[in-house]
Amino acid sequence: MDPTTLTIIAFGAVATYLTRIGGHVVLSRFSSIPPRVEAALEAVPAAVLAAIVAPYFVYEGLAESLTLVVAALLALRVPAIPLLVIGWAMVMALRQVL
C-alpha cells in the first residue's frame, strides 16, 4: 500500500469520526438545552436532507425534476421501497422519452 494514500485514509477517518461525535461532545457540556437550540436540533434532519436533494430538482434535467416532484407527492402515501421502484421506473422511462 502506498504510504501517502494510507496517511490520507487514516487522517480522513479521524476527521470523519470527529464530525460524527463533535456535535454531541460540544452539546453534552451543557446541562440544559435552551429552547432555541432545541428548535435548531429538531430542524436538522429535514434541513440537511433537503439541502442534499434540492440541487437534483434543478440541475439534473427535466426527467429528474419531474420524477422528484411526483415522488415527493407519492411519498405522502407510499413507503420507501415502492417509492424507490416507482421513482426508478419513472426516471428511466422519462430519460428515454425526453
Added chain:
Amino acid sequence: MSNDTRQFLHGVRAALPVIASITPFSLLFGALAAEQSLSLAEVVLMSVLLYAGASQMVGIELFGADIAPWIVVFSILAVNFRHVLYSAAMGKTIRHFALAPKALAFFVMTDPQFAVTEKHAEGGAPVTPAWYFGLGVPCYAMWIAGSVLGAVFGNLIGDPRATGVDFLLPLYFLGLVMGFRGRAMWLPVVGVSGAVSVGAHQIVGTPWHISVGALAGVIVAVALAGRHVGERPA
C-alpha cells in the same frame, strides 16, 4: 425470541430500503477507486474506516490528481461537516446508550442511519442499541461488501446513469425529507434549506452547498422558534 433479538430484527427490516439505495453507490465507489488504481486493500480500508460515501468519492477523485495530502483530508472533512449537526441532534435520542455502544453508534452514523433513527424516535418507539445496530450493522457490512465487489468486478458495472441507479439515493433522501413533515416548521425549513442549497451549489459549489443550505434551514427554525417564545404570554 428475546426482546433484544426482536429489536435487532426490527432494525434489520428498517435497513432494507437503506441497503437498496446505498448498495449501487458502494459498487460505484469500488469501481471508481479501482480505476484510480487504488489497491483492493486500500478500497476496503477506506470503506471500513470512513464509511461515508460522498467523502470517499471525493477522496478518490483527489488521489488521482497531484494534490497535497492535507487538502484531500480537508476536502473529506468538508464533505462530512454536516455530521456535526446530526451528532448534536442524535445525542439526545441515544443518550441512554452506555459509553462504548454510544461511541460505536456515532461511528456508523451516516445520513440514512441518522434520519431513520430520528424518524423511529419521533414515532415514540424506543431507540435501543439492539434496534440501532440492527439497522447499522447490515448497512455497514453491505457498504464494505459492495465496495469490494465494485473494485473486483468494476468493469462489469455499466454506466450508472444508463441503469438509473444513480437516482436511487436522491429518491430515498427525498422520501426521508417528506417523512419529517410532521415536525414543527417543516415547510419553511425545507423551503429555505433547499433554496439556499440550490443557490450555494452555483456560488460556492459542492460540497459546501449542503452545509450552507442546512445551516440556513436551521437558522429559520431558530428564528421562528424565537418568535414563538416571544409571543408566549409571560
